[in-house]
Amino acid sequence: MSSAAISELPVLNHGEDGYEERRRSAVWHARTPARFPSAIATPSSVAEVAAAVGYARERGLRVGIRSGGHHAGGLGLHDGQLLIDLSSLTEVAIDQDGRSASVQPGVTGGVLTEALARRGLGFPVPHDPRVALGGYLLSGGFGWNMPSYGPACLSITEVEVVLADGQLVQADHTRNRDLLWAARGGGAGFPGIVTRFRVALHPAPRHMVLSAYGYDLSKTAEVIEWLCELEGELAREVELGLALVTAPDGVRQLVLRAVAFDDSLSGARAGLAPLESCPVIAAAHFRRTFEETTPQAMQAWSASLCPSECRVYGDTFWSDAPASLLPELAIHYASAPARRAIVNNMLARQPVIVPDVRADAAFSIHGRLWTGLWSYWDRPEDDAVNLDWIAATSEPLEASAVGFYVGQSNFELPDRACRSFDAASWDRLQHIRRTTDPQGLFCSYGFPAP
Ligand SMILES: Cc1cc2nc3c(=O)[nH]c(=O)nc-3n(C[C@H](O)[C@H](O)[C@H](O)COP(=O)(O)OP(=O)(O)OC[C@H]3O[C@@H](n4cnc5c(N)ncnc54)[C@H](O)[C@@H]3O)c2cc1C
Numbered sequence: 001m002s003s004a005a006i007s008e009l010p011v012l013n014h015g016e017d018g019y020e021e022r023r024r025s026a027v028w029h030a031r032t033p034a035r036f037p038s039a040i041a042t043p044s045s046v047a048e049v050a051a052a053v054g055y056a057r058e059r060g061l062r063v064g065i066r067s068g069g070h071h072a073g074g075l076g077l078h079d080g081q082l083l084i085d086l087s088s089l090t091e092v093a094i095d096q097d098g099r100s101a102s103v104q105p106g107v108t109g110g111v112l113t114e115a116l117a118r119r120g121l122g123f124p125v126p127h128d129p130r131v132a133l134g135g136y137l138l139s140g141g142f143g144w145n146m147p148s149y150g151p152a153c154l155s156i157t158e159v160e161v162v163l164a165d166g167q168l169v170q171a172d173h174t175r176n177r178d179l180l181w182a183a184r185g186g187g188a189g190f191p192g193i194v195t196r197f198r199v200a201l202h203p204a205p206r207h208m209v210l211s212a213y214g215y216d217l218s219k220t221a222e223v224i225e226w227l228c229e230l231e232g233e234l235a236r237e238v239e240l241g242l243a244l245v246t247a248p249d250g251v252r253q254l255v256l257r258a259v260a261f262d263d264s265l266s267g268a269r270a271g272l273a274p275l276e277s278c279p280v281i282a283a284a285h286f287r288r289t290f291e292e293t294t295p296q297a298m299q300a301w302s303a304s305l306c307p308s309e310c311r312v313y314g315d316t317f318w319s320d321a322p323a324s325l326l327p328e329l330a331i332h333y334a335s336a337p338a339r340r341a342i343v344n345n346m347l348a349r350q351p352v353i354v355p356d357v358r359a360d361a362a363f364s365i366h367g368r369l370w371t372g373l374w375s376y377w378d379r380p381e382d383d384a385v386n387l388d389w390i391a392a393t394s395e396p397l398e399a400s401a402v403g404f405y406v407g408q409s410n411f412e413l414p415d416r417a418c419r420s421f422d423a424a425s426w427d428r429l430q431h432i433r434r435t436t437d438p439q440g441l442f443c444s445y446g447f448p449a450p
Pocket residue numbers: 028064065066067068069070071072074075076077086105126127128131132133134135136138139140141142143187188189190192193194195306407408443444
């Protein structure tokens with residue numbers, strides 16, 4: 001590493017002007033954890049990332065990593081460590097003929113979506129445009145058209161990585177295969193800093209069509225029972241979401257959202273037609289059906305549900321019991337203290353990992369229902385009531401959990417990390433961590449005890 005890179009590396013020490021602002025920006029919402037790195041480095045080149053790793057090693061600091069800061073628990077923040085903030089690494093290059101993209105970790109989902117839309121190319125881009133690709137790709141990446149494309153991490157074909165000793169290595173199907181495996185879903189357990197991903201792209205379906213239905217919470221059992229039966233008949237290109245949300249007029253409801261992807265408009269609309277067979281459709285509060293939409297419009301809608309100026313708590317669960325779980329969650333949702341609380345559910349057709357995608361990945365756990373439990377509130381004095389509601393609502397989710405999503409799990413709770421993987425994958429990930437980063441330079445999922 002050139003000494004120029006080290007001397008030019010921007011580093012803010014704890015207590016210096018600008019430190020607190022940058023520390024807070026390491027977490028995308030307003031409830032920043034009380035964990036204070038010794039220093040924060042903001043490299044703007046791969047050489048500076050390697051310099052930052054050397055800087056940490058020389059001072060005996062462990063390393064926390066931030067790409068976009070969208071892990072709700074502020075996973076990059078650890079007491080006394082060096083936080084390496086990768087948000088300035090934002091190069092993106094599309095190889096149209098080779099149908100691949102090279103992206104740096106600070107690139108946001110919105111930027112990639114725009115770049116692909118201009119070229120008629122598709123990828124399971126994040127539902128929310130603000131999420132950075134660094135953590136998203138490493139965690140799994142549940143994006144638009146995932147039932148068809150599979151989780152985004154399975155599209156990673158190559159990663160460029162700065163290791164604990166400062167070495168820059170490439171990993172693909174022939175070189176450093178363990179690192180490629182770990183990058184495909186290992187999340188914060190990845191034992192290095194990914195400075196570039198190469199991902200495979202798809203031809204984008206020409207049309208994206210949306211149907212959405214708002215049902216009274218009391219109809220949840222009927223809707224989910226019908227949907228579980230219907231699910232197997234729907235085309236793979238139909239993505240199903242079920243959210244417990246509060247409408248602007250204050251009405252709490254179950255919103256069924258289905259998006260179909262197809263090269264023909266009539267084909268996409270036909271994919272959504274079965275949703276008109278809901279036995280309680282006549283009682284729907286609202287129906288918006290067969291509307292043509294775009295990934296950008298759907299991302300803007302997703303972002304509108306997740307205001308970053310709020311205090312936030314989030315956790316996620318995989319379960320196999322949608323029919324019994326959803327009605328119970330609806331009862332809890334009726335008493336959510338925050339108007340902007342949301343229980344987001346994705347009904348995943350089995351298998352989530354589509355058969356024609358190589359499942360050579362750390363990503364290894366999923367169930368039939370993915371649930372994201374979130375509350376958004378404004379005032380610190382409302383923390384307790386919101387956290388109590390989350391704890392109570394988590395109970396049925398915990399009881400039926402078959403695993404967790406490493407991208408959004410609350411790692412302050414026990415066993416979350418290992419239960420985000422099947423047993424063999426967890427063991428292999430730990431082995432790769434021990435051999436690649438034997439000194440444990442890179443912080444992982446866990447936080448030191450308070
Ligand atoms: C509003 C919102 C919407 C979301 N929508 C989706 C969605 O649609 N689909 C989905 O799958 N997930 C979604 N997520 C979850 C999100 O993908 C994960 O939390 C992901 O980790 C965020 O990436 P990040 O880089 O912004 O996170 P960060 O908080 O910056 O990173 C989290 C951790 O990942 C590791 N990491 C990040 N970058 C690197 C790197 N370059 N090298 C090595 N390790 C790294 C580090 O351990 C880091 O601490 C959403 C989250 C939020 C808050």
